[in-house]
Amino acid sequence: MNVLFLQTGGTIDKDYPRLTRGFAFEITMPAVKRILSRVSPIFNYTVKTVLRKDSTEITDKDRQNILAACISAAADKIIVTHGTDTMIETAEVLARVPDKVIILTGAMRPEKFSDSDAPFNVGVAIGALQVLRPGVYVAMNGRVYSWDKIARDHTTGQFVEKGRKK
Ligand code: GLU
Numbered sequence: 001m002n003v004l005f006l007q008t009g010g011t012i013d014k015d016y017p018r019l020t021r022g023f024a025f026e027i028t029m030p031a032v033k034r035i036l037s038r039v040s041p042i043f044n045y046t047v048k049t050v051l052r053k054d055s056t057e058i059t060d061k062d063r064q065n066i067l068a069a070c071i072s073a074a075a076d077k078i079i080v081t082h083g084t085d086t087m088i089e090t091a092e093v094l095a096r097v098p099d100k101v102i103i104l105t106g107a108m109r110p111e112k113f114s115d116s117d118a119p120f121n122v123g124v125a126i127g128a129l130q131v132l133r134p135g136v137y138v139a140m141n142g143r144v145y146s147w148d149k150i151a152r153d154h155t156t157g158q159f160v161e162k163g164r165k166k
Contacts, residue, residue: 001043003129004075005032008066008090009053010083012107012118027052031111032081035119041126046075055083055090055106063093076100077129079122084108084157087138091147095136101129104147105139108157 007013007030014025030047050069051062070078076099082090084106091104105125111118125139136147140159151162 001077001130002075003043003045003126004073004078005030005045005047006066006069006078006080007032007047007049008051008055008058008062008080008082010055010081010087010106011109012081012083012105012111012116012121013052014110015112025110027054030081031107031118032079032122034111035122038119053083055086058083058086058090063090066090067093067096070094070097070100070102073100076134078102079125079129080104081122082106084140084152084159087140087159088147088150088152091136091138091150095147097136099134101132101134102136103129103132103139103144104137 009027012031013027015028016022017026017028033047050066082104087104094102103125105121107116107118107121109116128139128144137144138150145161149162150159153160
């Protein structure tokens with residue numbers, strides 16, 4: 001199995017990297033590299049950076065670049081790490097990619113934090129990647145939904161199935 005991980009930014013990759021004069025998060029190295037280095041995966045993978053942005057700052061042009069990276073990828077299994085605020089918008093754009101399984105995931109707390117949900121979310125995405133038919137999905141909060149079946153509960157921040165509660 002060959003998997004391509006595309007970094008676009010978001011909280012999953014946020015950190016306080018500066019030793020002095022740092023006061024805000026910066027988006028740094030892809031967290032998936034650290035997560036995978038701890039678990040000896042039995043598959044081939046490549047990690048590529050497309051963007052390093054908070055997802056509220058992702059533009060239409062950025063989304064076209066993510067789309068192009070998915071279309072041109074040799075791998076037919078792709079995990080896109082992304083900020084949660086506009087994950088569903090990007091998923092909708094990626095729905096144009098034919099014949100590939102694409103899963104977007106991210107985290108509510110940086111992978112660098114000990115209470116981060118990042119390793120769990122990436123693990124759920126990797127598991128789902130192996131059993132899903134081609135299409136675009138979002139893996140968050142322990143569930144995996146097709147991009148057109150998912151909504152955000154703005155009270156809890158959870159990703160839920162459209163029209164249903166949990
Ligand atoms: N503003 C952040 C973003 O969407 C929200 C936290 C997160 O990354 O999920 O990038």
